[in-house]
Amino acid sequence: MxxxxxxxxxxxxxxxxxxxxxxxxxxxxxxxxxxxxxxxxxxxxxxxxxxxxxxxxxxxxxxxxxxxxxxxxxxxxxxxxxxxxxxxxxxxxxxxxxxxxxxxxxxxxxxxxxxxxxxDPGGAAARAYALRGMVRCARCNRLMQGTWNNAEPYYRCRFPAEYATANQIEHPRNVYLREQTVLGPLTSWLRSAAAPHWRVPALRTTEGRARLDAFRAMELRMVYDDSERLLRVKAAAGPDGTVLRGALPL
The missing domain is CATH 3.90.1750.20 (Putative Large Serine Recombinase; Chain B, Domain 2)
Known part of the structure; x- marks a missing residue:
């Protein structure tokens, strides 16, 4: 008009x-x-x-x-x-x-x-998620959301039964991924796969926002398959932007 x-x-x-x-x-x-x-x-x-x-x-x-x-x-x-x-x-x-x-x-x-x-003063800092906005659910391709369970960070994809029916996919009501289960294998893989393109920082000792920023600098993207307990990873290494891909069993 x-x-x-x-x-x-x-x-x-x-x-x-x-x-x-x-x-x-x-x-x-x-x-x-x-x-x-x-x-x-x-x-x-x-x-x-x-x-x-x-x-x-x-x-x-x-x-x-x-x-x-x-x-x-x-x-x-x-x-x-x-x-x-x-x-x-x-x-x-x-x-x-x-x-x-x-x-x-x-x-x-x-x-x-x-x-x-x-x-919850200080809650955002106390509940920092190292992989915020980087992990998707393999079943529905939606971003998994951070959630705090047993005093530690997890990532969850909540998918009610009617959603699964409407989208014609098989999906549990909740898919959970524990952050600490990911960090060790992920850091080891990054160090191995990135060499000699890029020197990966000491991510295991890096905390809070600094660790989140380090992962974002790598353009880190992950897809979690709960049925196989497999994490598919994509990252960019070094100034030349070399793309790294891997599949990590968890």
Whole structure:
């Protein structure tokens, strides 16, 4: 749809998906958690982001917490321009919902973040995850999320039964990976595979943010197969960007 002369295109709501966006905001403000909202959308066979075409009796791709969160924090639904504007050449974003609704959701996110900080001071530092954002589940290809169990870090892929049915895959409700199970074999492999391309730092003695930064510098990516207890690893070694790949039994 064209905008005023000289302003380029005007972004307007998709009438098929706008009611879904409003539903997500309404349910979040009604104190429903992100996971509960995602499961409800999946159970109602609402097409998830990236789904195309009409719904069928075979089900649709399942919603995730991250997809729900991405909608709730996107200012464009309230007609606000995000960084870079509403789109190339666009002058106006037509709101899907009132600005005050978006502001209430943002305030609730901020309040919950503050509450976590006050009730668990230093928690972020104390619960540092060395492999944050680097491990995917081989069954569903989703990022595994950090979780604290028995006073140590784990990574978990939580996949409710209805998600598995909707996506037509076999997946346990929870897949867990203990961080300490990974660090030893991973460090040894990196030292062996990277030589002579790159000198791997003493990762076993490096802690917290420094260790996370060291792994990120290597562009470390992993896929964990719980059925075989196998970790597939990819990393970049040295300034020439030599790509390393390996499979580590755990």
């Amino acid at each position: 064209a905008g005023p002369e000289g302003t380029g295109l005007r972004l307007v709501p998709d009438e098929r998906t706008a009611p879904v966006v409003r539903r997500i905001f309404d349910e979040y403000l009604a104190d429903r958690g992100l996971q509960v909202i995602a499961e409800g959308l999946t159970a109602d066979e609402v097409p998830s982001p990236g789904s195309h075409g009409p719904r069928t009796g075979d089900g649709v791709a399942a919603w995730s917490k991250s997809a729900v969160r991405a909608i709730l924090v996107n200012p464009r639904y309230a007609g606000h321009a995000a960084a870079g504007g509403c789109g190339k050449g666009a002058a106006v974003c037509t709101p899907v919902l009132p600005s005050e609704v978006f502001e209430r959701v943002r305030d609730r996110f901020d309040a919950r973040r503050t509450t976590r900080t006050e009730t």
